[in-house]
Amino acid sequence: MGLMSIRSLVSRALQLPSQCAVCRSWPSQRLCRHCRDSFAAAKARCPRCALVLTGASAAPQCPQCLRSPLPLTACFAAVDYAYPWSELLARYKFEQDTGLSGPLVDLLMHAPGVGPALAALERLDWLLPMPLSQQRLAERGYNQAWELCRLLHRRSQCRAAVSARLLLRLRHTEAQSQLPHAARQINVRGAFIVDPLAAGQLRGRQVMLVDDVMTTGATLAAAANAVLEAGALSVSALVIARTPP
Ligand SMILES: [Zn+2]
Numbered sequence: 406m407g408l409m410s411i412r413s414l415v416s417r418a419l420q421l422p423s424q425c426a427v428c429r430s431w432p433s434q435r436l437c438r439h440c441r442d443s444f445a446a447a448k449a450r451c452p453r454c455a456l457v458l459t460g461a462s463a464a465p466q467c468p469q470c471l472r473s474p475l476p477l478t479a480c481f482a483a484v485d486y487a488y489p490w491s492e493l494l495a496r497y498k499f500e501q502d503t504g505l506s507g508p509l510v511d512l513l514m515h516a517p518g519v520g521p522a523l524a525a526l527e528r529l530d531w532l533l534p535m536p537l538s539q540q541r542l543a544e545r546g547y548n549q550a551w552e553l554c555r556l557l558h559r560r561s562q563c564r565a566a567v568s569a570r571l572l573l574r575l576r577h578t579e580a581q582s583q584l585p586h587a588a589r590q591i592n593v594r595g596a597f598i599v600d601p602l603a604a605g606q607l608r609g610r611q612v613m614l615v616d617d618v619m620t621t622g623a624t625l626a627a628a629a630n631a632v633l634e635a636g637a638l639s640v641s642a643l644v645i646a647r648t649p650p
């Protein structure tokens with residue numbers, strides 16, 4: 406048994422199954438309704454990159470997207486990557502607490518700003534998770550974006566198809582969080598490919614990418630470009646948390 410598995414067993418043993426992962430109240434669901442609603446207030450976000458729009462400016466997009474927009478037709482985020490979601494997402498991703506899939510999808514489906522994304526699910530052809538490289542998938546044992554993607558698909562009962570085999574990640578790139586903005590774009594360029602045997606399934610289709618966290622958007626942009634190069638009509642994105650400015 407690997408170190409990760411032992412750690413996750415210990416952390417699960419310390420975690421009461423009927424305790425809220427945020428406020429620790431119990432008996433409760435893993436994410437109590439109070440925490441879900443009180444830490445997920447509605448915010449005005451840039452429609453192209455989901456960044457919180459700050460200041461009194463009535464600009465419809467953030468300054469970054471006015472200069473050089475991401476290759477996304479729309480981008481939706483449930484919450485900012487901040488307390489308590491940053492802790493919860495770290496536990497979900499790095500401590501193998503896959504029991505958080507349900508609460509996180511619940512958060513996604515109830516967040517005020519995500520309504521339009523859920524409505525868009527009806528018009529979509531594909532819901533695709535951001536892929537991990539084979540190496541990282543082997544280390545972690547699961548792709549957190551795929552867990553979120555297929556649970557969202559099941560609960561929303563959308564007509565779009567889901568697949569973790571269309572969009573592939575070729576390279577195990579250096580952790581994006583270690584790099585400055587410009588280096589992130591170079592780091593992920595060419596990191597994604599659509600399976601050449603399946604590319605026809607994306608031609609002329611509307612695709613939404615799903616991920617847990619969006620930092621600068623460089624990784625999502627690289628993935629979106631690969632999907633567009635395969636002939637997709639449009640690519641949008643849906644994430645749980647967006648790193649604030
Ligand atoms: Zn709570």
Ligand SMILES: [Zn+2]
Nearest residue numbers: 451454467470
């Ligand atoms: Zn923007």
